[in-house]
Amino acid sequence: MSVISEETVRGGGSLFKEISADNEDWEPTEIESMCMNCHQNGTTRLLLTRIPFFKEIIVSSFSCPHCCWSNTEIQSAGRIQDQGVCYTLRVKSKQDLNREVVKADSATTRIPELDFEIPPFTQKGALSTIEGLLDRAVAGLEQDQPVRRATDPEVAEKIDEFIQKLRKLKEVEEEFTLVIEDPSGNSFVENPVAPQKDEALTVSRFKRTVQQDIQLGIRAEDDLEEEPAGSDLETMRNEVLVFDTNCPECNAPASTNMKLVQIPHFKEVIIMATNCDSCGHRTNEVKSGGATEELGTRITLNLTDPSDMTRDVLKSETCSILIPELDFELGMAALGGKFTTLEGLLKDIKELIVSKNPFICGDSSNTDRVQKLRDFGGKIDKIIAGEMPVHVVLDDPAGNSYLQNVYAPDPDPEMTVEKYTRTFEQNEELGLNDMKTENYSEEK
Structure with a gap:
């Protein structure tokens, strides 16, 4: 053996x-x-x-x-991500059926229009297309049909009717919705217009429940209690906490250091850093340690000089990044929380979209897409060099992001900071709609 x-x-x-x-x-x-x-x-x-x-x-x-x-x-064999992911796709044409999909075995697949659901851990993980997922669902339903026709013809007839509905979806005579919800965060649905925003695809991140942690095997079955809500903040401020984890690159055992730090103009943040002794991979991430603000914040900076690249940026995990001149939008949680400079942030965007994009190499690539992404990378380089004036927008519905004002304490003529009221959808994504704190002690 x-x-x-x-x-x-x-x-x-x-x-x-x-x-x-x-x-x-x-x-x-x-x-x-x-x-x-x-x-x-x-x-x-x-x-x-x-x-x-x-x-x-x-x-x-x-x-x-x-x-x-x-x-x-x-x-x-990959590591389980910090948050789960949910992809909601509006399938409008036959071209959408060709989108590549990674479906992990822990993912739940739903088609609301047919009230159809494939529960987690009932299928093995697969790399396929939307059409391939439909074919796989049809094959699974047809597998035991001969036995059903002999033992229960009525049920078999209903399943045959449902199979025809699934097959009809491949004609895309009407729009339908495909939802892939994966608590492990390792599923994926292709965006064919990357790096631009896909209007038909919605991606959201969520915190796993205790039951989902148990299903994934990262929590013991007898551990049904939620994590404690409070902690000794003074101890966290004065100590560097260390906990075991796995390297996101080679999956070898590693250690993550965590520290609660007070940053000027940005309340408290949690800085996390992981160094892998096996492969040398290093990661760092910043998470907000403060409360969600009453209003969202939208910061717009007009880049007029190469010196703007040295401005400090603190991007929380709930912050989206927009560059209107490039018709580019990067959703929240895509880069996680970061404390860096504007140049570092743009380089991270280029690395995510171009260098680390699997669609640009191997069997998944095509000439038009590769050229399109490389052109986008060239534009980012021009912005960093100060050869292409653009606007950079940091839109944080939680109000926990910050961009340095180099004219402080005077107003910055090239930067505007706008406070706005969050929409219902933004509150839903932040988990605020179900959070009730008014008169809590009286009701209790």
């Missing part, structure tokens, strides 16, 4: 290999295991690799030489 050693896991990239025809040592690991059909010994082959939008995966294939039974599966 082959065993993957801890030293191999800590090798920082040697465990998961890129898909490549030139990789000569790209061989699967073979494990002798029992056949679940005839209970004789067969062979399981494991291949650990990376594919676009699905991060690390484990491809397993079992074959039995005695009864010729075989089975193949794909399992996600």
Whole structure:
């Protein structure tokens, strides 16, 4: 029996290999295991690799030489994200059926118009298209139809009618909605007009419930209590807290340092930094430590000079970034919370859209899309060099973002700060509509 050693896991990239025809040592690991059909010994082959939008995966294939039974599966080997993700897509044309989709096994798929739902952990994870998801759902319903027709013809007839409705969706005679909700945060729906905003696709992040944490295996089944609401803030201000985690790059064990810091003009924030000793990967993130403001904040800066690139920026995890001249919008939580300069923020946007975009390389790429994204990266470089005047807008419905005023305490002639009342949808996304604090003690 082959065993993957801890030293191999800590090798920082040697465990998961890129898909490549030139990789000569790209061989699967073979494990002798029992056949679940005839209970004789067969062979399981494991291949650990990376594919676009699905991060690390484990491809397993079992074959039995005695009864010729075989089975193949794909399992996600990536880390569970800090928040869950929900994609809501309005399918308006047949072209939308070609959108690439990564559906993790923990994701729930819904089509509200048909009152149809595929619960989590009932299907294996897959890299497919919208049309492929519909075909897979049809195949699953048709699987036991011969038995149903013999034992319960009435139920079989109703399922046949429903299958026809699913197949009719592929004609897109009418618009329908596809919802993919994944508490692990590892599912994805393609935006074909990237880096521009996709009007048909809505992406939202959410905090997992205790039950979802238990389903994902990151909380014990007997631990049904919510996290404590309060903590010793004075201790947090004076100490650097350390907790164990996994490297987002190589998945090796690592440590994250956390500190509560008072930043001028921005109340308190939580700074988190992770360093991986195995592969050298480093990440840092800033989260707001204060309350949600009564009003949202929209900060607009007119870039007129290269010196503007040195302005300090504190972008909270709820802040969206807009560049109207490029028709570009980056939604909240895409880059997380960051404390950096305006130049650093623009470089992070370029890296996210261009360098780290799997659609720009490999089998997922096409010439038009690659050129479009590279042109966008060139425009970002011109903005950083001061060759292209634009407006940068930080829109934070929670009011917890900040852009440095270099003329302080006088007003900045190139920057406007607007306070606005949040919409119902923004309050819903921030979880404020269900939060009741008025007369709480009296009702209790």
